[in-house]
Amino acid sequence: MNNSLTNTGRLLAAGLRALLVLTLVTGVVYPLAVTGVAQGLFPGRANGSETVADGRVVGSSLIGQSYDLPLKKGRRAPEADLKWFQGRPADGLGTNSVNTRYRLLVSGATNLSADSAELIQQVEDARKAVVKDNSVPGYTVAPSDVPADAVTSSGSGLDPDISPQYARIQVHRVAAENGLPVPEVAWLVEKHTEGRTLGFMGEPRVNVLELNIALSKLVTEGS
Amino acid sequence: MSPVLAGVLQLLALLAALALAHVPLGAYLARVYSARRHWRVERWIYRGIGADPDTQMRWPAYLRALLAFSAAGVLFLYLLQRLQGFLPLSLGFRSIEPAQAFDTAASFVTNTDWQSYSGEQAMGHVVQTAGLAVQNFVSAAVGMAVAVALVRGFARSRTGELGNFWADLVRGTVRVLVPGAAIAAVVLVACGAIQNFSGIHEVGQFMGGSQQWNGGAVASQEAIKELGTNGGGYFNANSAHPFENPTPFTNLFEIFLILVIPFSLTRAFGVMVGSVRQGYAILATTVTIWLGFTALMMWTEFAHHEGALRIAGGAMEGKEARFGVGASAIFAVTTTLTSTGAVDSFHSSFTGFGGGIAMLGMMLGEIAPGGTGSGLYGMLIMAVIAVFIAGLMVGRTPEYLGKKIGAREIKLAACYILVTPALVLVFSALSMALPTPPHSMLNSGPHGFSEVLYAFTSAANNNGSAFAGLNADTDWFNTTTGLAMLLGRFLPMVFVLALAGSLARQQPVPVTAGTLRTEKPLFTSLLVGAILIITGLTYFPALALGPLAEGLAS
Numbered sequence: 121m122n123n124s125l126t127n128t129g130r131l132l133a134a135g136l137r138a139l140l141v142l143t144l145v146t147g148v149v150y151p152l153a154v155t156g157v158a159q160g161l162f163p164g165r166a167n168g169s170e171t172v173a174d175g176r177v178v179g180s181s182l183i184g185q186s187y188d189l190p191l192k193k194g195r196r197a198p199e200a201d202l203k204w205f206q207g208r209p210a211d212g213l214g215t216n217s218v219n220t221r222y223r224l225l226v227s228g229a230t231n232l233s234a235d236s237a238e239l240i241q242q243v244e245d246a247r248k249a250v251v252k253d254n255s256v257p258g259y260t261v262a263p264s265d266v267p268a269d270a271v272t273s274s275g276s277g278l279d280p281d282i283s284p285q286y287a288r289i290q291v292h293r294v295a296a297e298n299g300l301p302v303p304e305v306a307w308l309v310e311k312h313t314e315g316r317t318l319g320f321m322g323e324p325r326v327n328v329l330e331l332n333i334a335l336s337k338l339v340t341e342g343s
Numbered sequence: 344m345s346p347v348l349a350g351v352l353q354l355l356a357l358l359a360a361l362a363l364a365h366v367p368l369g370a371y372l373a374r375v376y377s378a379r380r381h382w383r384v385e386r387w388i389y390r391g392i393g394a395d396p397d398t399q400m401r402w403p404a405y406l407r408a409l410l411a412f413s414a415a416g417v418l419f420l421y422l423l424q425r426l427q428g429f430l431p432l433s434l435g436f437r438s439i440e441p442a443q444a445f446d447t448a449a450s451f452v453t454n455t456d457w458q459s460y461s462g463e464q465a466m467g468h469v470v471q472t473a474g475l476a477v478q479n480f481v482s483a484a485v486g487m488a489v490a491v492a493l494v495r496g497f498a499r500s501r502t503g504e505l506g507n508f509w510a511d512l513v514r515g516t517v518r519v520l521v522p523g524a525a526i527a528a529v530v531l532v533a534c535g536a537i538q539n540f541s542g543i544h545e546v547g548q549f550m551g552g553s554q555q556w557n558g559g560a561v562a563s564q565e566a567i568k569e570l571g572t573n574g575g576g577y578f579n580a581n582s583a584h585p586f587e588n589p590t591p592f593t594n595l596f597e598i599f600l601i602l603v604i605p606f607s608l609t610r611a612f613g614v615m616v617g618s619v620r621q622g623y624a625i626l627a628t629t630v631t632i633w634l635g636f637t638a639l640m641m642w643t644e645f646a647h648h649e650g651a652l653r654i655a656g657g658a659m660e661g662k663e664a665r666f667g668v669g670a671s672a673i674f675a676v677t678t679t680l681t682s683t684g685a686v687d688s689f690h691s692s693f694t695g696f697g698g699g700i701a702m703l704g705m706m707l708g709e710i711a712p713g714g715t716g717s718g719l720y721g722m723l724i725m726a727v728i729a730v731f732i733a734g735l736m737v738g739r740t741p742e743y744l745g746k747k748i749g750a751r752e753i754k755l756a757a758c759y760i761l762v763t764p765a766l767v768l769v770f771s772a773l774s775m776a777l778p779t780p781p782h783s784m785l786n787s788g789p790h791g792f793s794e795v796l797y798a799f800t801s802a803a804n805n806n807g808s809a810f811a812g813l814n815a816d817t818d819w820f821n822t823t824t825g826l827a828m829l830l831g832r833f834l835p836m837v838f839v840l841a842l843a844g845s846l847a848r849q850q851p852v853p854v855t856a857g858t859l860r861t862e863k864p865l866f867t868s869l870l871v872g873a874i875l876i877i878t879g880l881t882y883f884p885a886l887a888l889g890p891l892a893e894g895l896a897s
Contacts, residue, residue, distance in 0.1 A: 128411075131407055131408065131411040132411050132414065132415060134392055134393060134394055134408070134411065134412075134509075135408070135411035135412040135413075135414060135415035135416075136415040136418075136419070137391055137392050137393060138388075138391075138392040138394070138412055138415070138509065138512070138513075139412065139415045139416055139419055139477075139481070140391075141388050141391035141392060142388070142477065142480070142481055142512075142513075142516060143419075143473055143477045145384075145388070145516070145517070145521065146476065146477050146480040146481070146516065146520075146521060146567075147472055147473035147474070147476060147477040148472075148473060150476075150480075150521055150524070150525065150563060151472045151476065151560040151563045151564075153525065154525060154528045154529065154532075154538060154560070154562065154563040154566075155538050155539065155540065155560060155563070157529055157532075158528070158529065158532040158538035158539075158562060159538070159539065161529070161532075161533070162532050162533055165532055165533065165534070165535050165536075165537075166532050166537055166538045166539055166562075167537065167539050167541065167558070168537050168539075168546070168556060168558065168586065169535050169589075170546060173549075176547055177546055177547040178547055178548060178549040179546060179547065179548050179549055179554065180546065180585075182535055182585035182586060182589050183554075183556075183585055183586075185548055185549055185550070185554070186550070187549065187550055188550065201550070204549075204550075208664065212661075212689075214461075214579075222464075222543055222555055223554075223555050224463060224464060224543065224555045224556075224557055225463075225554045225555055225556055225557075226461065226463060226464060226579060227463065227578050227579045227580035227583070227584050228461075228579050228580055229580065229583070229660075229661040229689035229691075229692065229811070230660065230661065230689075230692065231661070231689055231691040231692060231785060231810070231811045231812035232651070232660070232691070232692060232785070232786065232812070233650075233691060233692065233695075233698075233786045233790040233812070233893070234647075234649040234650040234651050234652045234658075234660075234692065234693075234694055234695060234893075235649060235650045235651075235695070235786075235788070235790060235893060235896065236650070236651065236786055236790070239650070239651040239660065239692070240650055240651045240654060242651075243651050243654050243655045243660075244654060247654075247655075264656075266656070267656065267657070268655045268656045268657025268658070268659040269657070269659050269664050271655050271656075272655050272657075272659040272660040272661075272662075273660060273661070274583070274659075274661070274662065274663050274664065275580055275583030275661045275662055275663050275671075275686070275687065275688045275689050276578075276580035276583040276584045276585060276663060277580065278580070278584065278585060279585075279663050279664050279665075280585060281663075281664040281665050282664055283664055316344070316349060316591065317590065317591045317592050318592075319344070320344065320349045320352040320353060320356070321349075321353055321356075321591035321592055321594075321595055321670070322349075322590070322591020322592075322594065322665050322666055322667060322670055323346065323349070323591070323664060323665065323666065323667030323670075325664050325665050329549060332549060333549070
């Protein structure tokens with residue numbers, strides 16, 4: 121009995137030593153080496169692909185943002201600023217609940233199932249809002265024109281992209297709100313539409329932040 | 344090009360890349376585990392451990408070393424989380440509560456990577472890189488070690504010796520996983536995944552003001568998370584987060600990383616037992632199931648007949664615009680047919696059948712192709728069962744790879760396939776029957792039950808993905824999923840190593856005219872059939888209450 125206890129102890133000690141040595145290799149040397157190479161070769165990307173406009177950082181081309189008006193008193197959620205192209209809904213984006221002293225950007229999906237009444241409501245409300253916001257005099261959005269990505273929340277809640285179709289139905293509204301000619305805004309969307317990688321990977325998409333930066337340049341030049 | 348065609352082309356590109364990679368990598372893996380010489384860095388590690396890498400171990404010794412190493416892993420990771428509040432580089436995050444710390448420790452040591460916490464809000468640099476990422480490496484190396492020990496059991500005769508656990512563990516880590524992950528991490532950074540130690544910092548926004556990012560060693564962890572079929576994300580949104588998976592290319596690359604070792608191990612198996620064609624038979628079984636599941640998943644996801652998805656005009660809820668439906672479907676099938684559990688889209692918002700396919704993938708026991716190592720040994724156990732069934736049909740003593748499958752062997756294989764279903768069904772039933780656990784469900788009706796069933800299927804099969812609507816951060820779910828993960832990982836390993844030991848002792852039987860040819864397509868179809876029938880019979884009643892009811896109701 122005593123003998124087997126000692127053996128067990130010896131084996132556990134060997135296990136612990138193995139863990140510590142391998143921690144040194146895979147938990148210290150490996151991440152530091154990768155960080156060194158990454159920071160040396162691709163410093164911009166390794167630090168989050170920060171995007172600069174007018175000399176200040178305006179976010180990351182990889183991380184979706186909201187383009188809202190300041191929150192009005194008595195309202196729970198801010199209203200969309202219709203001057204700018206809007207991204208996808210992010211109803212699953214939780215609030216920072218664990219460490220409340222930070223305003224950390226968190227990620228998350230709704231996780232609602234297809235048969236959930238709540239999700240059906242969210243989708244229907246989103247579609248109504250898209251139709252209403254984007255229908256301007258002389259241009260009406262039909263509910264069937266609204267693509268799926270415009271009315272569903274993404275997986276990360278931080279999706280930086282929208283489908284070209286969703287960008288296109290926003291063109292008339294954005295042009296009207298900014299006093300720009302429709303063809304110019306439409307051309308901007310075409311210019312910022314990225315096709316599938318190598319023609320077959322992923323889906324065609326428009327990066328909303330880059331599109332809005334280009335739009336703001338157009339607005340400044342126009343005025 | 345239509346999205347469906349693009350999805351199919353992505354699938355074909357993936358298959359082509361894997362077909363190219365698996366032959367050289369398989370040959371390399373076989374060499375790694377057969378080589379006599381040790382690398383210098385390995386000698387240093389053996390000296391640190393105080394173990395002689397050349398001592399041959401019989402199965403009980405191999406198992407004891409494995410369990411000791413894993414126990415040390417659970418203990419160390421538990422303490423690291425419990426002490427997080429006092430550690431440097433913890434970004435001011437608090438220590439993790441006991442139940443959650445136990446659950447997370449069990450989860451990462453068992454290669455499950457089930458997460459009841461939200462990465463960016465809970466774990467600092469030290470726990471992420473020196474705790475969680477380390478287990479991403481070593482738990483995968485342990486899986487490969489057990490697989491190699493079983494292969495040696497088939498390849499060796501009249502000996503009980505299965506190799507040396509410490510040598511297999513260290514070689515798998517140093518020669519395979521570290522170099523592979525390092526290359527993959529740099530590729531990911533080149534495409535936009537982040538890799539820094541900036542911690543919590545402010546970044547400007549377009550509309551003014553700022554947002555707070557949590558920067559860390561993401562790419563280095565992402566690489567081993569996929570390559571080691573682990574799946575524990577740095578961020579809550581896992582591989583849907585643009586910092587973990589920035590482009591459509593990285594998405595396919597990550598799927599490739601998940602599959603490349605499990606696919607290549609079938610080749611290494613063929614080389615080590617002296618017949619590459621035996622490896623092909625196993626590979627063919629794997630590819631058949633993987634392709635079949637992917638086709639079904641794409642069909643149901645593109646068809647999106649149900650509720651909110653039909654109203655939305657596409658199954659884009661919980662999916663990223665850059666990936667779309669096709670690439671998300673491939674990722675979902677791959678992550679659940681391996682023991683990965685990383686997600687680039689949220690399975691809970693898939694169609695009812697889509698969620699069911701993801702669940703069924705895990706219920707197969709994660710063998711097509713399964714986790715790094717665990718997939719191969721799981722598949723070989725199923726091959727033993729298939730040979731046994733074939734033997735019953737023709738009334739001959741079953742043999743596989745020249746070894747007799749006698750009473751002891753078949754008992755061990757039967758025990759192996761009973762463990763996980765027992766864990767899944769018993770814990771799911773308890774969770775539904777007790778008064779408080781059902782409060783954790785986000786959705787009601789069949790989907791609510793699916794959330795619970797998915798959780799225990801994922802835990803016991805060491806997958807780690809979730810129908811994340813379930814609030815799993817309760818004492819009940821933290822404790823029970825932790826137990827399911829530990830028992831679902833280590834009990835089967837006991838049976839595998841015992842089986843390996845008894846096979847290695849046997850003298851090989853010569854091939855005769857009556858021997859079942861296990862390298863032929865006929866055997867592959869028998870194996871596919873056996874896998875589907877056994878899983879179907881085990882889980883059909885539970886699936887009928889959850890995903891099937893949901894899918895048929897709409």
